[in-house]
Amino acid sequence: MKPTSHAFKETATRALADEQLQQALSNVRRGFVEKRAKARAGLPEFDSLRDQARDIKEHTLGLLDIYLEEFERKVEGSGGQVHWALTAGEACETVLEICRRRNARTVTKGKSMIGEEIAINDHLEAAGLKVVETDLGEYLIQLRGEAPSHIIGPAIHLTRGQIEQDFRRIHTQFPSDRPLDDASHLVAEAREILREQFLAADVGITGANLLIAETGTSVIVTNEGNGDLTQTLPKTHIVIASIEKIVPTLEDANTILRVLARSATGQEMSAYTTYSTGPRRDGDPDGPEEFHVVLIDNGRTEMLGSEFKDMLRCIRCGACLNHCPVYNVVGGHAYGWVYSGPMGAVLTPSLIGVGGAGHLPNASSFCGRCEEVCPMRIPLPGMMRSWREREVAKGQISLGQRLAIKLWAYLAKRPALYRAVSGATIGILGALGAKRGRFRWLPLAGAWTGHRDLPTPQGRTFIALWRGGRGQR
Amino acid sequence: MSQADSNARSRILGRIRSALGAASGDGERRQAVDSRIARHPASLVPERARKQGNALGELFVEKLRGQKATVERVANAGDIPETVARYLRDANLPARIRMGSDELLAVAPWEKTPALERQSGPANGDDLVSVSRAQTGAAETGTLFLTSGPENPTTLNFLPDTHIAVIRADDLVGSYEDAWNRLRAKYGEGELPRTVNLISGPSRTADIEQTMVMGAHGPRRLHVIIVG
Numbered sequence: 001m002k003p004t005s006h007a008f009k010e011t012a013t014r015a016l017a018d019e020q021l022q023q024a025l026s027n028v029r030r031g032f033v034e035k036r037a038k039a040r041a042g043l044p045e046f047d048s049l050r051d052q053a054r055d056i057k058e059h060t061l062g063l064l065d066i067y068l069e070e071f072e073r074k075v076e077g078s079g080g081q082v083h084w085a086l087t088a089g090e091a092c093e094t095v096l097e098i099c100r101r102r103n104a105r106t107v108t109k110g111k112s113m114i115g116e117e118i119a120i121n122d123h124l125e126a127a128g129l130k131v132v133e134t135d136l137g138e139y140l141i142q143l144r145g146e147a148p149s150h151i152i153g154p155a156i157h158l159t160r161g162q163i164e165q166d167f168r169r170i171h172t173q174f175p176s177d178r179p180l181d182d183a184s185h186l187v188a189e190a191r192e193i194l195r196e197q198f199l200a201a202d203v204g205i206t207g208a209n210l211l212i213a214e215t216g217t218s219v220i221v222t223n224e225g226n227g228d229l230t231q232t233l234p235k236t237h238i239v240i241a242s243i244e245k246i247v248p249t250l251e252d253a254n255t256i257l258r259v260l261a262r263s264a265t266g267q268e269m270s271a272y273t274t275y276s277t278g279p280r281r282d283g284d285p286d287g288p289e290e291f292h293v294v295l296i297d298n299g300r301t302e303m304l305g306s307e308f309k310d311m312l313r314c315i316r317c318g319a320c321l322n323h324c325p326v327y328n329v330v331g332g333h334a335y336g337w338v339y340s341g342p343m344g345a346v347l348t349p350s351l352i353g354v355g356g357a358g359h360l361p362n363a364s365s366f367c368g369r370c371e372e373v374c375p376m377r378i379p380l381p382g383m384m385r386s387w388r389e390r391e392v393a394k395g396q397i398s399l400g401q402r403l404a405i406k407l408w409a410y411l412a413k414r415p416a417l418y419r420a421v422s423g424a425t426i427g428i429l430g431a432l433g434a435k436r437g438r439f440r441w442l443p444l445a446g447a448w449t450g451h452r453d454l455p456t457p458q459g460r461t462f463i464a465l466w467r468g469g470r471g472q473r
Numbered sequence: 474m475s476q477a478d479s480n481a482r483s484r485i486l487g488r489i490r491s492a493l494g495a496a497s498g499d500g501e502r503r504q505a506v507d508s509r510i511a512r513h514p515a516s517l518v519p520e521r522a523r524k525q526g527n528a529l530g531e532l533f534v535e536k537l538r539g540q541k542a543t544v545e546r547v548a549n550a551g552d553i554p555e556t557v558a559r560y561l562r563d564a565n566l567p568a569r570i571r572m573g574s575d576e577l578l579a580v581a582p583w584e585k586t587p588a589l590e591r592q593s594g595p596a597n598g599d600d601l602v603s604v605s606r607a608q609t610g611a612a613e614t615g616t617l618f619l620t621s622g623p624e625n626p627t628t629l630n631f632l633p634d635t636h637i638a639v640i641r642a643d644d645l646v647g648s649y650e651d652a653w654n655r656l657r658a659k660y661g662e663g664e665l666p667r668t669v670n671l672i673s674g675p676s677r678t679a680d681i682e683q684t685m686v687m688g689a690h691g692p693r694r695l696h697v698i699i700v701g
Contacts, residue, residue: 024682031683045519052516059509065489066506074663083475084482094478136689137680153680160682183681187689194690199598214510215665225676225691228631232668243485248506249513254649258519265679269614271540272691273671280667283623285573286595287667297485305492 001119001147003352005336008359012334021331024157028150032322035266036373046262053259054377056252057244057313061304067213067246068295074216078278080291088118091296095120095205095238096127098292102236104129104202110220110227111135112207113151113316114242114296116338117351120205132197134226136190143170149332149340151318152264157331160186194226204230204288208241209315210256211293214249217277218293221260221270228274237276237288242296244312256315259375264317299351307386311346313376320370320380326363335360342370342380349387358396361387419463426457433457510663515650522613522648529612530699533645536615540674541687542695546642550700553581557604557637558589560696566635571596575606575624577639577700595626596633603629607640607672607697609655611648614673617697618652621668630670636692638672642701 004011015021040046060067072082085091099107107129109115121131121142133142137154141147143166148154155163164180167189179185206227210219218239220227231237247253261267280287303312321327321341332340337357339347345360354361361384370380391397392405411418433439433456441449448454459465490497524532534544547556561568569590572578583591596603605625607617617638621627630636646652660666676691687693 027683031679043519043521045517048517049519056516062493063502063506064493065486065495066502068486068489070506070510078664083478084485085478086481086484090477090481097475134690135680136678140680153683155680156683158681160684163681183684184686186681187678187686191688191690195598198690213506214513214663217665223676224678224689225631226689228627228670229690232627232631243489248509250653251513251515251650254653255516257649267540267673268536269540269616269671269673271672271674271677273616273673275665275669275671276667277665277669278667281622284621284667285623285626286628287621295485297481297488301485301488301492304489 001116001122001338003337003348003356005348005352005357005360008334008336008363011336012330012363015330015334020159020162021157022329024159025328025331028153028156028322029328032264032266032318036263036319036322037266039262039266039268042268043258043262046259049255049258050375050377053256053375054313056247056255057376060247060252061244061309061312064243064246064304067248068243071211071213071216071246072295074213075278075291075293076216078216078291079281080216080278080293083292083294085294085296085298088296088298091118091240091294091298092120092123094294095240096124096129098236098238098290099124099129099203100127102203102290104236106130106132106197106201107203107205108132108134108197108201108230108234109138110204110206110222110230111138111154112205112240113148113338114207114240114298115205116148118240118296118298120240132194132201134194134198134230135222136187136224136226139190139194140166147333147338150321151316151339151343153318157333198229198233201230201234203236203238204232204234205238205240206231208239208245208293209260210253211241211246212248212250212253212275213246215275215277217275219253219273219275221257221273223265223267223271225272228272231274231276232287235288236290237279237292239276239291239293240296241293242298243300260315260317263319263373263375303350306350308346308350308383310378311343311350311383313378314343314347315376316343317375319373319375323369323373325365325367325369330363335363342384343378346380346383346387354387354390354394355396358387358391361385361391419461422461423464426461430457430459518648518650519613522611522651524612524647529645529647530642533610533612533615534699536612537674537697538615540615541677542615542674542697544697544699546699548701550577550581550641553578553639553698553700554583554586554589556698558586560637561589561602564635564694566602570602570604570637571600571629571633572604573606573625573629577606577641578604579624596628596631598632600633602635602637603633604637604639605629607638607644608659609644609646609652610640611646611652613648616649616652616671616673618656619670619672620656620666622666627668627670630672631691634688634692635694635696636675637696637698639698639700642699645699
């Protein structure tokens with residue numbers, strides 16, 4: 001998908017005015033946030049586990065090359081094959097080659113963010129393959145030709161009514177007067193259609209929530225069971241995974257799983273967590289004949305040596321999106337690429353360049369909720385600040401902004417002058433607006449007054465009050 | 474590995490080493506990895522996973538029910554056929570099951586339930602009910618561990634509408650760590666069967682307006698029978 005992150009201001013403005021989207025987003029605020037709080041309260045060790053999960057990833061990233069080599073050795077030892085891809089293009093080509101060699105025509109896919117990132121569907125479809133997304137949310141957005149708007153709830157921007165309309169328009173094999181006014185009707189219909197696809201597919205592609213070096217295993221976490229049907233029924237199972245997904249041992253995977261579902265959906269454990277090691281063994285009555293893992297860099301090694309290294313701890317749970325006041329009102333599509341919310345604001349500039357995504361690190365109120373809820377304790381606000389600094393350093397902000405910041409810095413470094421100017425400003429504004437009690441318009445404050453009034457300042461500045469009132473509180 | 478792959482491999486590993494300031498073939502780093510994998514130390518294990526005996530079983534049942542599975546307990550393996558038959562009757566399901574040849578199930582006295590039709594082998598898309606055996610189960614979240622193998626087809630756990638999983642009470646443990654150690658004892662250090670399914674409830678989705686709907690692609694119902 002072609003990023004449109006450069007147009008964040010326009011897409012965000014449109015999102016704010018989109019009533020259906022606002023209705024759909026209200027579900028995020030209600031659902032995920034409350035459920036996570038409940039799950040956290042239900043496990044006294046939760047916050048300590050977050051520390052340990054962070055430490056596991058830190059340890060692993062420091063020895064990443066060796067853990068990857070060890071993983072490769074174990075996969076090959078169990079009869080699987082490991083492929084390496086430096087770029088999205090190489091990864092897509094590797095997957096296509098495997099499909100071609102297996103004479104594949106139909107591919108089923110489990111939900112995978114790296115798949116979205118490298119746009120694997122486009123690549124395979126351009127080569128004439130049929131690609132079917134099997135996660136319900138991914139299926140819904142595939143029908144609409146859209147990108148996911150949330151890491152774990154790709155179709156969270158849609159209302160039930162919109163989905164019903166899509167189903168009536170596209171699933172013309174069913175009677176037109178069938179009832180579809182309940183979520184369960186829609187799920188049943190999608191289940192029936194996708195069941196045929198599972199059974200017919202030649203290749204199944206999944207992502208990986210974790211890769212385990214100890215055993216050469218890839219792990220997926222789902223609630224629907226679609227990932228399992230995707231990787232069990234076809235003759236070939238291809239795992240696409242970015243290199244930072246690796247952890248050393250089964251024990252390390254346990255720790256991360258204990259914080260993953262709780263942070264994501266508020267479940268203690270997702271319905272299905274599946275460990276896949278190699279192809280089917282001698283005597284196995286089912287399972288794939290071939291097992292491939294494509295290890296993808298696509299920008300990770302560059303992040304590893306930068307101040308954005310901590311972002312490689314991310315386990316894609318979506319907690320930072322759910323708790324972000326900006327994400328909560330603009331939704332995922334406004335961010336213009338596959339990742340959204342605070343993690344997207346940090347990751348997208350790393351992967352597509354700050355030139356095209358410079359607005360994203362600015363789409364933050366710096367309230368710090370994202371860092372507070374992150375199971376891997378990633379300092380997201382700090383990294384957004386780093387991007388802003390880089391942007392300023394590269395001169396990518398407007399002349400007006402630069403002058404304003406310079407003026408403010410000049411004043412802030414001179415306390416007496418600062419007090420005099422701020423006191424005078426408050427005094428003048430207070431006098432000018434005394435009658436109405438608010439300003440509908442002010443020069444240089446259009447971004448504020450365009451959407452709401454500015455209240456008239458009352459009384460004196462904070463510093464003046466503090467000085468005058470000291471000891472009389 | 475193709476030429477392109479092997480080129481990408483050395484470039485990725487080279488970039489990692491240069492980002493980390495590490496030299497290739499550094500014995501100390503290699504040693505750190507080998508030792509971690511050999512010792513596979515556990516991190517913090519939640520207190521609740523340390524329960525024993527009855528309390529352990531109760532936690533396992535409570536957690537499974539919390540994830541919308543149904544659970545019952547029988548005295549011994551001889552009770553499995555009648556329990557399955559009664560469950561199907563009560564749920565108004567046809568008396569036909571698909572199952573593997575796992576020892577625990579194979580030796581059960583199925584002749585006691587002649588009306589229950591049994592098919593064996595992997596599931597196809599038409600099976601309505603499957604019965605399979607869980608190797609172990611972790612009480613901390615009510616999670617079953619099912620392993621693939623000649624006697625245990627993986628498809629049984631996902632294709633049928635109703636999945637009945639049987640587990641011996643002796644195979645119940647507290648934590649995931651305990652469960653993996655059971656599997657290590659069976660398969661060896663660093664070795665796993667092709668598939669290990671950790672199952673904590675029936676299939677579900679909340680992709681439509683966060684409304685929970687059961688039976689997205691996998692089983693709508695998960696019934697767990699604890700034996701012993």
